[in-house]
Amino acid sequence: MDLANSPLEPDDWHEFRRCAHALLDTCLNRLEMAEHYPWKPPPLELSERYRIGSGLNSITDCVDLLSNDVLPYHTGNTHPNFFGWVHGSGVPAALLGEIVAATMNSNCGGRNHGAILMERAIVDWAREIFSFPSSGSGVLVTGTSQATLLALAAARSRSLIDVRKKGNGCKKAKIYVGTGVHNSVLKAVELLGLGADSIVRVSQTHLGMNVEDLQRRIEDDRKSGAIPIAVVATAGTVDCGFFDPLESVADVCSRMGVWMHVDGAFGAWLALADSPWCDLVGGIELADSIACDFHKWMYIPYDCGLFLMRDDVEHRATFSSRPSYLESSVAGLAAGDPWPCDYGIELSRGNRACKVWTALQMHGASAFGATITENCKQAAYMSELIRGDDKMQLVAQNVSNICVFTADASLSEDDQSKLNKKISEEMQFSGLAVLSTTHIAGRTVLRAAITNHRTKMSNVKAAIEGVRSIRDRIIQTY
Numbered sequence: 001m002d003l004a005n006s007p008l009e010p011d012d013w014h015e016f017r018r019c020a021h022a023l024l025d026t027c028l029n030r031l032e033m034a035e036h037y038p039w040k041p042p043p044l045e046l047s048e049r050y051r052i053g054s055g056l057n058s059i060t061d062c063v064d065l066l067s068n069d070v071l072p073y074h075t076g077n078t079h080p081n082f083f084g085w086v087h088g089s090g091v092p093a094a095l096l097g098e099i100v101a102a103t104m105n106s107n108c109g110g111r112n113h114g115a116i117l118m119e120r121a122i123v124d125w126a127r128e129i130f131s132f133p134s135s136g137s138g139v140l141v142t143g144t145s146q147a148t149l150l151a152l153a154a155a156r157s158r159s160l161i162d163v164r165k166k167g168n169g170c171k172k173a174k175i176y177v178g179t180g181v182h183n184s185v186l187k188a189v190e191l192l193g194l195g196a197d198s199i200v201r202v203s204q205t206h207l208g209m210n211v212e213d214l215q216r217r218i219e220d221d222r223k224s225g226a227i228p229i230a231v232v233a234t235a236g237t238v239d240c241g242f243f244d245p246l247e248s249v250a251d252v253c254s255r256m257g258v259w260m261h262v263d264g265a266f267g268a269w270l271a272l273a274d275s276p277w278c279d280l281v282g283g284i285e286l287a288d289s290i291a292c293d294f295h296k297w298m299y300i301p302y303d304c305g306l307f308l309m310r311d312d313v314e315h316r317a318t319f320s321s322r323p324s325y326l327e328s329s330v331a332g333l334a335a336g337d338p339w340p341c342d343y344g345i346e347l348s349r350g351n352r353a354c355k356v357w358t359a360l361q362m363h364g365a366s367a368f369g370a371t372i373t374e375n376c377k378q379a380a381y382m383s384e385l386i387r388g389d390d391k392m393q394l395v396a397q398n399v400s401n402i403c404v405f406t407a408d409a410s411l412s413e414d415d416q417s418k419l420n421k422k423i424s425e426e427m428q429f430s431g432l433a434v435l436s437t438t439h440i441a442g443r444t445v446l447r448a449a450i451t452n453h454r455t456k457m458s459n460v461k462a463a464i465e466g467v468r469s470i471r472d473r474i475i476q477t478y
């Protein structure tokens with residue numbers, strides 16, 4: 001005989017519904033008023049307040065805690081003056097998809113249900129955006145870090161026959177990267193057991209990879225018995241937003257028979273932008289694989305990355321592995337082959353597709369393209385403001401959405417570093433704007449990466465004025 005309801009279901013659905021509606025309104029207010037909520041430092045006692053207790057809180061208490069103790073302490077990347085690192089801003093449309101996805105609680109590792117079809121629709125859409133052949137394949141992942149791991153695993157499978165069975169052995173694999181390569185490539189190489197020493201850093205010409213050096217190194221390595229596995233071209237380097245010359249890299253890769261992977265974490269999406277910015281990703285369609293993020297420059301809430309491959313058969317040959325308890329069938333819930341688990345390393349996985357699908361259906365790709373273009377224009381405007389200041393100086397050319405600059409180029413490198421760090425911190429604490437820092441040419445510099453759909457030109461102006469006034473106040477004390 002059944003006892004009571006599960007203790008994990010609401011006792012009182014009426015009360016649960018009332019509280020859930022109130023919480024939704026609080027969340028919507030927060031999104032509507034995003035410009036009033038910059039990052040603020042979490043208070044010291046917050047960890048204490050988050051400690052898991054006896055769990056006998058009422059739904060009203062829980063909703064109060066979520067509203068008062070959780071919602072205020074976010075990263076701040078929903079704010080229009082947030083330009084730190086490469087953080088996406090999160091479109092409200094995605095919230096609708098998230099509500100439904102959380103309700104469905106689908107396991108998107110595979111089987112025959114709607115969320116899988118939805119994910120395929122997104123992969124199909126992305127394949128067209130990047131002009132990949134219809135024989136291509138893809139999967140949604142946590143982010144570009146995971147997509148990079150998948151890409152290099154697939155590339156390794158092509159070069160090291162039987163690697164799934166026999167491992168790397170002591171074969172001398174080589175992975176070619178440009179100077180702006182992201183750390184996730186290094187991590188992937190280490191995780192695959194290829195060893196960090198297999199990374200070959202190709203020299204740079206002007207802003208991108210020197211393809212003559214690339215070709216020479218591949219030839220030399222082959223002569224010495226090494227096995228070139230992949231070239232990782234970066235479309236949008238994280239420090240400066242530079243682009244490797246994708247067409248020329250593709251040319252070398254095809255001549256030399258080496259896998260071409262594009263790390264386009266944010267920059268790949270310039271494919272949706274207006275000229276001249278979309279020209280920066282010309283040639284991306286020639287790659288063997290692409291890694292990029294919906295959660296960066298497509299403004300979709302975390303997390304959602306995309307891994308695309310040119311060849312579906314090769315893709316599944318790298319990852320597909322079904323023990324008996326995952327056998328597929330032609331009908332029923334176990335139908336629907338192939339499954340996402342055949343394309344990567346996750347088995348149980350959440351519904352990342354629904355938020356992306358909702359946002360794309362509601363706004364259309366062109367609205368995303370226009371916003372990406374606008375972000376580039378805002379970065380160009382920021383560069384202009386920096387050039388117009390008598391002390392500030394750009395330390396790298398602005399080509400897309402990133403500006404790296406020093407607040408006072410007349411100081412010594414050491415003093416610039418200290419000043420730029422101090423300005424970055426003060427800007428963050430004041431709620432004025434979030435700029436991060438990086439190291440270029442021997443100093444710490446300020447860095448703004450605009451992947452924010454809420455940003456307006458006035459926000460850019462306010463940020464640079466903030467830098468100027470904090471700088472002027474600090475250097476008075478020198």
Ligand SMILES: *Cc1c(COP(=O)(O)O)cnc(C)c1O
Nearest residue numbers: 086143144145182184238265293
């Ligand atoms: C952010 C970033 C990555 C890593 O992506 P995650 O989504 O954070 O895993 C890789 N490459 C570049 C160029 C990036 O900007």
